[in-house]
Amino acid sequence: MTTAESCPVEEVEATRPDTEPVRPMDVPAPPPSSWARTAVTRAVVRRALERLPLQARFADGTRAGRGGPLVEIHDPDAFHRRVGAQGLVGFGESFMAGEWDAPDLAAALTVLAADAARLIPAPLQRLRKLWALHHPVTQRNTPTGARDNISRHYDLSNDLFALFLDDTLSYSSALFDELPASWPLLPAAQHRKIDRLLDLAGVGPGTRLLEIGTGWGELAIRAAARGARVTTLTLSREQQALARARVAGAGLDERVSIELCDYREATGTYDAVVSVEMIEAVGEEFWPVYFKTLDARLAPGGRVALQAITMPHDRLLASRDTFTWIQKYIFPGGLLPSVEAVDEVTRTHTGLRTTRRDGFGAHYAETLRLWRERFTERADEVAALGFDDTFRRMWTFYLAYSEAGFRSGYLDVQQYLFTKEGPTP
Incomplete structure (x- = not known):
């Protein structure tokens, strides 16, 4: 099986078990102002x-x-x-x-x-x-910085995410059969999203699949159930531990390798590459490196299926250097690309070309609404995990703020299919 064997990261258990108390959050005092x-x-x-x-x-x-x-x-x-x-x-x-x-x-x-x-x-x-505030140097997505940035969000607590996600533990936009949506429809909608990406990538029996960004393993499980051999990469120790347990529970651990590995350290050649809402954590400085990695890991004739949140290009140009609340508190080092930016980077730095692109932002608005309502309903359980009122207000603001972006049309989410044309420049 093809694996990313060059990853030098030592694999150890999560550094903070879910039962460890969470440090209370402090909001800075209002700053001095003339x-x-x-x-x-x-x-x-x-x-x-x-x-x-x-x-x-x-x-x-x-x-x-x-x-x-x-x-x-x-x-x-x-x-x-x-x-x-x-x-x-x-x-x-x-x-x-x-x-x-x-x-x-x-x-x-x-x-x-x-x-x-x-x-x-x-x-x-x-x-x-x-x-405007500017990005702190400490949030650059170098290999070391990316691990720290990812850990700050995804290593908060597996139990926290389980409280507001559905049983698939999918933390990306679902694709509903119809709108508006309801909570019982969310697992099927997440599977519809995953299956569409796997179909775009042509994943089936014997496919060598690289996934960049494991999450909690649902895509890897569904790909392996199709008969694929999956190498999936994550920088979150807590996600890796739970994803491995879920894969083993599905009886698919012989078909799935879950590596604690930066995408830049991956090796091998694959028939298909899939990455779901991971480019948002890459940082503009490293977009060329990210897409070059997809290109380099893809075998001739292979396919890349990518799901990405996008923002209008004019807003990207206006705000790319501004340090935002989301970057400070939720996704350090994150930046949403525009459709135009993705086209420019792939055209300039890779042999990948966009074969298909579909947007479904209204579905993300509904996904976020369901998460937000679930989070609110289970506030007592969030508190029982050790997350204080300030954290809960922060997380509520994050979910509502994100939902508003999609509901207003300011944000969109795309599923891309890239194919490889000729040698990489």
């Missing part, structure tokens, strides 16, 4: 609210907005100081600190996401490089 800056922020926020289909209610009883989902700002001074000093990072931290709230958070954030490109006046947009 009177002038806070006043400008207050005016910009008020101007934005006045033209949005929102209703904002401030602690002193004043209101703003054209009506719609309610936003309650409990501590306007702290809220404006945070937003003025740190933009969207401050906006998210203010929610984590309980300084504002919304009875229907996803609906309120959807309104903001739909108008994201116009929330900040054009003159301030042109000065973005002066006021």
Whole structure:
């Protein structure tokens, strides 16, 4: 069986078992801000609210907005100081600190996401490089940095993810038969997504398959059940441990090798390569390396099936250097590509060409809604794992913020089929 034998990472058990207490989260205090800056922020926020289909209610009883989902700002001074000093990072931290709230958070954030490109006046947009936060060097996705970045999210706790994911433990967009969706339909929709990717890649009996980004092993299990021989790579020790247990439980461990390995360290040649929502963790600096790796590992005549979250190209160009709340708290080192960026990187650096691309962002909005509702319903169980109220508010904001991106059309999710044309440049 073809494996990624060059991986130098020592395979050990997860460093933090799920039963270990979780350190309480602290939200930074509102940063110091000049009177002038806070006043400008207050005016910009008020101007934005006045033209949005929102209703904002401030602690002193004043209101703003054209009506719609309610936003309650409990501590306007702290809220404006945070937003003025740190933009969207401050906006998210203010929610984590309980300084504002919304009875229907996803609906309120959807309104903001739909108008994201116009929330900040054009003159301030042109000065973005002066006021926007920049990516910390510590989050670069070098081989060492990528392991740290992945661990911060995926090694939180297998038990945590199991509380809001369905039994397939699939942590990517499902593909429903119809919308709107309901919780009982989610496992079948996840399998529909996986099976479509395997079909695109032509995975069947005897296929040598490389998967980059194991998750908790559901795709590897379904590929092996088709008769494929699977090498799957992850940087998460907790995911590796549980995925191995799930593969063994399915009686497929002879067909699946789960390696703790960076994609850059993979070796061998494969008939097919599949990667589901992993490119978002690669970082723009390493997109060429990522796609060159797919190209190099693919046998002549092979296929690559890729699922990727995408953002509009103009927003990528405007925000690529900005440090975001999601990067600070949820996915360090992450960046969403655009369709245009994927086309440019593959065309310039590889022999891979897009043969097919299908978007289904509305399905991700529904997937996230189901996760968010499940997470909320099981808040007591999340707390019992040791995750405090600040963490739960953070995670709720993350799920609602992501849902809003897809529901507004600001974000999309694509399934790609790449084929190989000629030698790699």
